[in-house]
Amino acid sequence: MYPWRDRAGQLSGFKLTVFLLLLLPGVWIAVAWALASPDPNAGTLLAGAVNSATDAMPVTKALHEIGLWAVRLLILTLAVTPFRRIAAWPALIQIRRMLGVAAFAYLAIHFILYIVQQNFRLIFVASEIVQRFYLSIGFVALLGFLILALTSTDAAMQRLGGRKWQRLHYFVYPLTMLGLWHFFLQSKINVSEPVLMSGLFIWLMLYRLAYRWNGSRSLLLWHLGVLAIAAAALTMIGEWAWYETMTTLGGNRILAANFTLASGLRPSWWVLIAGLTVVFLKIIADRWWGRDRATRRRRPSTAAVSAG
Incomplete structure:
Protein backbone atom coordinates (compact mmCIF):
# COMPACT_ATOMS: atom_id res chain seq x y z
CA MET A 1 0.00 0.00 0.00
CA LYS A 188 33.83 14.53 19.07
CA ILE A 189 34.21 18.05 20.55
CA ASN A 190 31.06 19.94 19.59
CA VAL A 191 28.21 17.76 20.83
CA SER A 192 25.50 20.40 21.09
CA GLU A 193 23.25 18.64 18.56
CA PRO A 194 23.68 15.16 20.10
CA VAL A 195 23.03 16.65 23.55
CA LEU A 196 19.83 18.31 22.29
CA MET A 197 18.57 15.13 20.62
CA SER A 198 19.46 13.14 23.75
CA GLY A 199 17.63 15.64 25.93
CA LEU A 200 14.48 15.28 23.83
CA PHE A 201 14.88 11.50 24.00
CA ILE A 202 15.15 11.74 27.79
CA TRP A 203 11.87 13.69 27.90
CA LEU A 204 10.16 11.07 25.73
CA MET A 205 11.37 8.26 27.98
CA LEU A 206 10.38 10.12 31.15
CA TYR A 207 6.94 10.69 29.66
CA ARG A 208 6.49 6.98 29.00
CA LEU A 209 7.59 6.09 32.53
CA ALA A 210 5.27 8.72 34.02
CA TYR A 211 2.37 7.52 31.87
CA ARG A 212 2.80 3.96 33.12
CA TRP A 213 3.28 5.14 36.69
CA ASN A 214 0.02 7.09 36.38
CA GLY A 215 -1.86 3.95 35.46
CA SER A 216 -1.95 4.70 31.69
CA ARG A 217 -4.00 7.82 32.35
CA SER A 218 -3.42 11.23 30.80
CA LEU A 219 -0.78 13.26 32.60
CA LEU A 220 -1.78 16.50 34.27
CA LEU A 221 -0.20 19.88 33.63
CA TRP A 222 2.00 19.70 36.70
CA HIS A 223 3.21 16.26 35.63
CA LEU A 224 4.34 17.67 32.28
CA GLY A 225 5.93 20.66 34.02
CA VAL A 226 7.99 18.37 36.25
CA LEU A 227 9.00 16.30 33.22
CA ALA A 228 10.21 19.44 31.41
CA ILE A 229 12.37 20.49 34.36
CA ALA A 230 13.68 16.96 34.99
CA ALA A 231 14.60 16.40 31.33
CA ALA A 232 16.39 19.76 31.15
CA ALA A 233 18.31 19.04 34.37
CA LEU A 234 19.36 15.56 33.17
CA THR A 235 20.42 17.06 29.83
CA MET A 236 22.58 19.62 31.62
CA ILE A 237 24.15 16.93 33.79
CA GLY A 238 24.74 14.68 30.79
CA GLU A 239 26.44 17.46 28.86
CA TRP A 240 28.66 18.22 31.85
CA ALA A 241 29.57 14.53 32.22
CA TRP A 242 30.49 14.23 28.54
CA TYR A 243 32.82 17.21 28.53
CA GLU A 244 34.24 16.25 31.91
CA THR A 245 35.10 12.66 31.00
CA MET A 246 35.49 12.59 27.21
CA THR A 247 37.26 15.87 26.38
CA THR A 248 40.01 18.10 27.70
CA LEU A 249 37.72 21.14 27.92
CA GLY A 250 36.34 20.21 31.32
CA GLY A 251 32.70 19.97 32.27
CA ASN A 252 32.62 22.87 34.71
CA ARG A 253 33.11 25.47 31.98
CA ILE A 254 30.25 24.00 29.98
CA LEU A 255 28.08 23.78 33.07
CA ALA A 256 28.73 27.44 33.85
CA ALA A 257 27.80 28.34 30.25
CA ASN A 258 24.27 27.12 30.97
CA PHE A 259 23.77 30.09 33.26
CA THR A 260 24.88 32.82 30.88
CA LEU A 261 23.71 33.94 27.46
CA ALA A 262 27.21 34.81 26.26
CA SER A 263 27.35 31.72 24.04
CA GLY A 264 23.61 31.51 23.38
CA LEU A 265 21.14 29.03 24.83
CA ARG A 266 22.63 25.67 25.70
CA PRO A 267 20.80 22.45 24.70
CA SER A 268 19.33 21.98 28.18
CA TRP A 269 17.44 25.25 27.84
CA TRP A 270 16.03 24.21 24.47
CA VAL A 271 14.89 20.96 26.06
CA LEU A 272 13.18 22.97 28.81
CA ILE A 273 11.52 25.22 26.21
CA ALA A 274 10.32 22.16 24.28
CA GLY A 275 8.95 20.62 27.47
CA LEU A 276 7.12 23.81 28.46
CA THR A 277 5.75 24.07 24.91
CA VAL A 278 4.16 20.67 25.51
CA VAL A 279 2.55 22.07 28.66
CA PHE A 280 1.13 24.94 26.58
CA LEU A 281 -0.10 22.43 24.00
CA LYS A 282 -1.83 20.48 26.75
CA ILE A 283 -3.60 23.65 27.93
CA ILE A 284 -4.86 24.39 24.42
CA ALA A 285 -5.92 20.78 23.82
CA ASP A 286 -7.82 20.62 27.12
CA ARG A 287 -9.55 23.96 26.50
CA TRP A 288 -10.55 23.49 22.87
CA TRP A 289 -10.56 19.79 22.07
CA GLY A 290 -11.79 18.99 25.58
CA ARG A 291 -14.70 21.36 25.08
CA ASP A 292 -15.55 19.67 21.78
CA ARG A 293 -15.54 16.24 23.39
CA ALA A 294 -17.79 17.47 26.17
CA THR A 295 -20.20 18.90 23.59
CA ARG A 296 -20.31 15.62 21.69
CA ARG A 297 -21.07 13.74 24.92
CA ARG A 298 -24.00 16.04 25.68
CA ARG A 299 -25.63 15.83 22.26
CA PRO A 300 -27.00 12.25 22.49
CA SER A 301 -28.70 12.95 25.81
CA THR A 302 -30.32 16.11 24.39
CA ALA A 303 -31.60 14.19 21.38
CA ALA A 304 -33.02 11.50 23.64
CA VAL A 305 -34.96 14.05 25.68
CA SER A 306 -36.35 15.61 22.50
CA ALA A 307 -37.39 12.20 21.15
CA GLY A 308 -39.12 11.33 24.40
Whole structure:
Protein backbone atom coordinates (compact mmCIF):
# COMPACT_ATOMS: atom_id res chain seq x y z
CA MET A 1 0.00 0.00 0.00
CA TYR A 2 1.30 3.43 -0.89
CA PRO A 3 2.29 5.50 2.16
CA TRP A 4 0.04 8.39 1.13
CA ARG A 5 -3.12 6.25 1.23
CA ASP A 6 -5.20 5.41 4.29
CA ARG A 7 -6.25 1.89 5.29
CA ALA A 8 -9.28 2.11 3.01
CA GLY A 9 -6.97 2.76 0.06
CA GLN A 10 -8.08 6.36 -0.32
CA LEU A 11 -5.71 9.27 -0.84
CA SER A 12 -4.97 10.98 2.48
CA GLY A 13 -4.00 14.63 2.19
CA PHE A 14 -2.45 14.50 5.66
CA LYS A 15 -0.25 11.47 4.89
CA LEU A 16 0.69 12.82 1.46
CA THR A 17 1.81 16.12 3.00
CA VAL A 18 3.92 14.32 5.61
CA PHE A 19 5.42 12.06 2.92
CA LEU A 20 6.51 15.04 0.82
CA LEU A 21 7.94 16.81 3.88
CA LEU A 22 9.99 13.71 4.68
CA LEU A 23 11.52 13.83 1.21
CA LEU A 24 12.54 17.48 1.44
CA PRO A 25 15.70 17.13 3.61
CA GLY A 26 17.09 14.42 1.37
CA VAL A 27 16.32 16.34 -1.82
CA TRP A 28 17.85 19.51 -0.36
CA ILE A 29 21.06 17.69 0.64
CA ALA A 30 21.29 15.96 -2.75
CA VAL A 31 20.94 19.26 -4.62
CA ALA A 32 23.52 20.95 -2.38
CA TRP A 33 25.93 18.06 -2.91
CA ALA A 34 25.48 18.12 -6.68
CA LEU A 35 26.03 21.88 -6.85
CA ALA A 36 29.18 21.54 -4.75
CA SER A 37 30.72 19.05 -7.16
CA PRO A 38 33.95 20.27 -8.82
CA ASP A 39 32.84 18.82 -12.17
CA PRO A 40 30.65 21.33 -14.05
CA ASN A 41 28.93 18.41 -15.78
CA ALA A 42 28.04 16.79 -12.46
CA GLY A 43 24.47 17.92 -12.09
CA THR A 44 23.13 14.89 -10.25
CA LEU A 45 23.70 13.10 -6.97
CA LEU A 46 25.21 10.14 -8.83
CA ALA A 47 27.67 12.41 -10.62
CA GLY A 48 28.66 13.92 -7.30
CA ALA A 49 29.34 10.43 -5.94
CA VAL A 50 31.61 9.63 -8.86
CA ASN A 51 33.68 12.75 -8.11
CA SER A 52 33.86 12.06 -4.38
CA ALA A 53 37.47 10.88 -4.66
CA THR A 54 38.63 14.33 -5.75
CA ASP A 55 36.34 16.36 -3.53
CA ALA A 56 35.52 14.65 -0.25
CA MET A 57 34.01 17.63 1.54
CA PRO A 58 30.58 17.56 -0.17
CA VAL A 59 30.34 13.82 0.53
CA THR A 60 31.31 14.30 4.16
CA LYS A 61 28.85 17.14 4.57
CA ALA A 62 26.06 15.07 3.02
CA LEU A 63 27.01 12.11 5.21
CA HIS A 64 26.71 14.17 8.39
CA GLU A 65 23.53 15.97 7.35
CA ILE A 66 21.73 12.76 6.39
CA GLY A 67 22.78 11.20 9.70
CA LEU A 68 21.49 14.22 11.59
CA TRP A 69 18.12 13.98 9.88
CA ALA A 70 17.97 10.26 10.61
CA VAL A 71 18.30 11.00 14.34
CA ARG A 72 15.74 13.80 14.13
CA LEU A 73 13.24 11.48 12.46
CA LEU A 74 13.84 8.82 15.11
CA ILE A 75 12.98 11.36 17.79
CA LEU A 76 9.89 12.47 15.84
CA THR A 77 8.80 8.85 15.51
CA LEU A 78 9.01 8.35 19.27
CA ALA A 79 7.16 11.63 19.82
CA VAL A 80 4.05 10.50 17.95
CA THR A 81 2.49 8.54 20.81
CA PRO A 82 2.94 11.23 23.50
CA PHE A 83 1.72 14.00 21.21
CA ARG A 84 -1.24 11.91 20.08
CA ARG A 85 -2.33 11.65 23.70
CA ILE A 86 -1.49 15.17 24.81
CA ALA A 87 -2.96 16.93 21.78
CA ALA A 88 -5.92 14.53 21.60
CA TRP A 89 -5.10 13.98 17.92
CA PRO A 90 -5.68 10.29 17.08
CA ALA A 91 -4.83 10.85 13.39
CA LEU A 92 -1.15 11.19 14.31
CA ILE A 93 -0.93 7.42 14.66
CA GLN A 94 -1.36 7.19 10.88
CA ILE A 95 2.09 8.63 10.25
CA ARG A 96 4.11 6.82 12.93
CA ARG A 97 5.04 3.92 10.65
CA MET A 98 5.90 6.32 7.83
CA LEU A 99 8.19 8.32 10.10
CA GLY A 100 9.91 5.18 11.36
CA VAL A 101 10.53 3.79 7.88
CA ALA A 102 11.76 7.22 6.72
CA ALA A 103 14.18 7.33 9.66
CA PHE A 104 15.58 3.95 8.62
CA ALA A 105 15.84 5.10 4.99
CA TYR A 106 17.94 8.07 6.08
CA LEU A 107 20.07 5.76 8.23
CA ALA A 108 20.63 3.45 5.27
CA ILE A 109 21.58 6.38 3.03
CA HIS A 110 23.93 7.57 5.78
CA PHE A 111 25.69 4.21 5.65
CA ILE A 112 25.80 4.19 1.85
CA LEU A 113 27.35 7.65 1.87
CA TYR A 114 30.02 6.38 4.25
CA ILE A 115 30.85 3.70 1.67
CA VAL A 116 30.97 6.41 -1.01
CA GLN A 117 33.24 8.51 1.20
CA GLN A 118 35.61 5.54 1.41
CA ASN A 119 35.61 5.20 -2.41
CA PHE A 120 33.59 1.94 -2.33
CA ARG A 121 36.41 0.01 -0.59
CA LEU A 122 34.08 -2.52 1.03
CA ILE A 123 36.81 -4.55 2.71
CA PHE A 124 38.25 -1.38 4.22
CA VAL A 125 34.76 -0.31 5.36
CA ALA A 126 34.23 -3.70 7.03
CA SER A 127 37.58 -3.47 8.81
CA GLU A 128 36.80 0.04 10.01
CA ILE A 129 33.46 -1.11 11.41
CA VAL A 130 35.22 -3.87 13.34
CA GLN A 131 38.08 -1.72 14.62
CA ARG A 132 36.34 1.60 15.39
CA PHE A 133 33.90 1.42 18.28
CA TYR A 134 31.68 4.30 17.17
CA LEU A 135 31.26 2.64 13.77
CA SER A 136 30.56 -0.74 15.41
CA ILE A 137 27.67 0.54 17.50
CA GLY A 138 26.36 2.56 14.58
CA PHE A 139 26.34 -0.57 12.40
CA VAL A 140 24.61 -2.61 15.11
CA ALA A 141 21.94 0.10 15.37
CA LEU A 142 21.53 0.07 11.59
CA LEU A 143 21.00 -3.71 11.54
CA GLY A 144 18.51 -3.43 14.39
CA PHE A 145 16.52 -0.73 12.64
CA LEU A 146 16.61 -2.82 9.45
CA ILE A 147 14.82 -5.63 11.32
CA LEU A 148 12.26 -3.19 12.69
CA ALA A 149 11.67 -1.69 9.24
CA LEU A 150 11.21 -5.11 7.64
CA THR A 151 8.68 -6.10 10.32
CA SER A 152 6.74 -2.84 10.25
CA THR A 153 4.13 -4.17 7.81
CA ASP A 154 0.66 -5.46 8.71
CA ALA A 155 1.62 -8.85 7.28
CA ALA A 156 4.64 -9.09 9.60
CA MET A 157 2.47 -8.16 12.58
CA GLN A 158 0.01 -10.94 11.71
CA ARG A 159 2.77 -13.51 11.32
CA LEU A 160 4.45 -12.61 14.61
CA GLY A 161 1.31 -11.96 16.59
CA GLY A 162 0.55 -8.69 18.35
CA ARG A 163 2.42 -9.44 21.58
CA LYS A 164 5.63 -10.73 19.95
CA TRP A 165 5.56 -7.88 17.44
CA GLN A 166 5.23 -5.32 20.25
CA ARG A 167 8.09 -6.86 22.21
CA LEU A 168 10.30 -6.81 19.13
CA HIS A 169 9.55 -3.16 18.43
CA TYR A 170 10.34 -2.18 22.01
CA PHE A 171 13.95 -2.51 20.82
CA VAL A 172 13.49 0.89 19.18
CA TYR A 173 14.45 2.44 22.54
CA PRO A 174 17.88 0.78 23.06
CA LEU A 175 18.58 1.07 19.33
CA THR A 176 17.91 4.81 19.49
CA MET A 177 20.27 5.03 22.46
CA LEU A 178 22.96 3.29 20.38
CA GLY A 179 22.32 5.74 17.55
CA LEU A 180 22.69 8.70 19.89
CA TRP A 181 25.88 7.22 21.35
CA HIS A 182 27.26 6.88 17.83
CA PHE A 183 26.22 10.51 17.21
CA PHE A 184 28.15 11.64 20.30
CA LEU A 185 31.32 9.74 19.44
CA GLN A 186 31.26 10.87 15.83
CA SER A 187 30.74 14.52 16.80
CA LYS A 188 33.83 14.53 19.07
CA ILE A 189 34.21 18.05 20.55
CA ASN A 190 31.06 19.94 19.59
CA VAL A 191 28.21 17.76 20.83
CA SER A 192 25.50 20.40 21.09
CA GLU A 193 23.25 18.64 18.56
CA PRO A 194 23.68 15.16 20.10
CA VAL A 195 23.03 16.65 23.55
CA LEU A 196 19.83 18.31 22.29
CA MET A 197 18.57 15.13 20.62
CA SER A 198 19.46 13.14 23.75
CA GLY A 199 17.63 15.64 25.93
CA LEU A 200 14.48 15.28 23.83
CA PHE A 201 14.88 11.50 24.00
CA ILE A 202 15.15 11.74 27.79
CA TRP A 203 11.87 13.69 27.90
CA LEU A 204 10.16 11.07 25.73
CA MET A 205 11.37 8.26 27.98
CA LEU A 206 10.38 10.12 31.15
CA TYR A 207 6.94 10.69 29.66
CA ARG A 208 6.49 6.98 29.00
CA LEU A 209 7.59 6.09 32.53
CA ALA A 210 5.27 8.72 34.02
CA TYR A 211 2.37 7.52 31.87
CA ARG A 212 2.80 3.96 33.12
CA TRP A 213 3.28 5.14 36.69
CA ASN A 214 0.02 7.09 36.38
CA GLY A 215 -1.86 3.95 35.46
CA SER A 216 -1.95 4.70 31.69
CA ARG A 217 -4.00 7.82 32.35
CA SER A 218 -3.42 11.23 30.80
CA LEU A 219 -0.78 13.26 32.60
CA LEU A 220 -1.78 16.50 34.27
CA LEU A 221 -0.20 19.88 33.63
CA TRP A 222 2.00 19.70 36.70
CA HIS A 223 3.21 16.26 35.63
CA LEU A 224 4.34 17.67 32.28
CA GLY A 225 5.93 20.66 34.02
CA VAL A 226 7.99 18.37 36.25
CA LEU A 227 9.00 16.30 33.22
CA ALA A 228 10.21 19.44 31.41
CA ILE A 229 12.37 20.49 34.36
CA ALA A 230 13.68 16.96 34.99
CA ALA A 231 14.60 16.40 31.33
CA ALA A 232 16.39 19.76 31.15
CA ALA A 233 18.31 19.04 34.37
CA LEU A 234 19.36 15.56 33.17
CA THR A 235 20.42 17.06 29.83
CA MET A 236 22.58 19.62 31.62
CA ILE A 237 24.15 16.93 33.79
CA GLY A 238 24.74 14.68 30.79
CA GLU A 239 26.44 17.46 28.86
CA TRP A 240 28.66 18.22 31.85
CA ALA A 241 29.57 14.53 32.22
CA TRP A 242 30.49 14.23 28.54
CA TYR A 243 32.82 17.21 28.53
CA GLU A 244 34.24 16.25 31.91
CA THR A 245 35.10 12.66 31.00
CA MET A 246 35.49 12.59 27.21
CA THR A 247 37.26 15.87 26.38
CA THR A 248 40.01 18.10 27.70
CA LEU A 249 37.72 21.14 27.92
CA GLY A 250 36.34 20.21 31.32
CA GLY A 251 32.70 19.97 32.27
CA ASN A 252 32.62 22.87 34.71
CA ARG A 253 33.11 25.47 31.98
CA ILE A 254 30.25 24.00 29.98
CA LEU A 255 28.08 23.78 33.07
CA ALA A 256 28.73 27.44 33.85
CA ALA A 257 27.80 28.34 30.25
CA ASN A 258 24.27 27.12 30.97
CA PHE A 259 23.77 30.09 33.26
CA THR A 260 24.88 32.82 30.88
CA LEU A 261 23.71 33.94 27.46
CA ALA A 262 27.21 34.81 26.26
CA SER A 263 27.35 31.72 24.04
CA GLY A 264 23.61 31.51 23.38
CA LEU A 265 21.14 29.03 24.83
CA ARG A 266 22.63 25.67 25.70
CA PRO A 267 20.80 22.45 24.70
CA SER A 268 19.33 21.98 28.18
CA TRP A 269 17.44 25.25 27.84
CA TRP A 270 16.03 24.21 24.47
CA VAL A 271 14.89 20.96 26.06
CA LEU A 272 13.18 22.97 28.81
CA ILE A 273 11.52 25.22 26.21
CA ALA A 274 10.32 22.16 24.28
CA GLY A 275 8.95 20.62 27.47
CA LEU A 276 7.12 23.81 28.46
CA THR A 277 5.75 24.07 24.91
CA VAL A 278 4.16 20.67 25.51
CA VAL A 279 2.55 22.07 28.66
CA PHE A 280 1.13 24.94 26.58
CA LEU A 281 -0.10 22.43 24.00
CA LYS A 282 -1.83 20.48 26.75
CA ILE A 283 -3.60 23.65 27.93
CA ILE A 284 -4.86 24.39 24.42
CA ALA A 285 -5.92 20.78 23.82
CA ASP A 286 -7.82 20.62 27.12
CA ARG A 287 -9.55 23.96 26.50
CA TRP A 288 -10.55 23.49 22.87
CA TRP A 289 -10.56 19.79 22.07
CA GLY A 290 -11.79 18.99 25.58
CA ARG A 291 -14.70 21.36 25.08
CA ASP A 292 -15.55 19.67 21.78
CA ARG A 293 -15.54 16.24 23.39
CA ALA A 294 -17.79 17.47 26.17
CA THR A 295 -20.20 18.90 23.59
CA ARG A 296 -20.31 15.62 21.69
CA ARG A 297 -21.07 13.74 24.92
CA ARG A 298 -24.00 16.04 25.68
CA ARG A 299 -25.63 15.83 22.26
CA PRO A 300 -27.00 12.25 22.49
CA SER A 301 -28.70 12.95 25.81
CA THR A 302 -30.32 16.11 24.39
CA ALA A 303 -31.60 14.19 21.38
CA ALA A 304 -33.02 11.50 23.64
CA VAL A 305 -34.96 14.05 25.68
CA SER A 306 -36.35 15.61 22.50
CA ALA A 307 -37.39 12.20 21.15
CA GLY A 308 -39.12 11.33 24.40
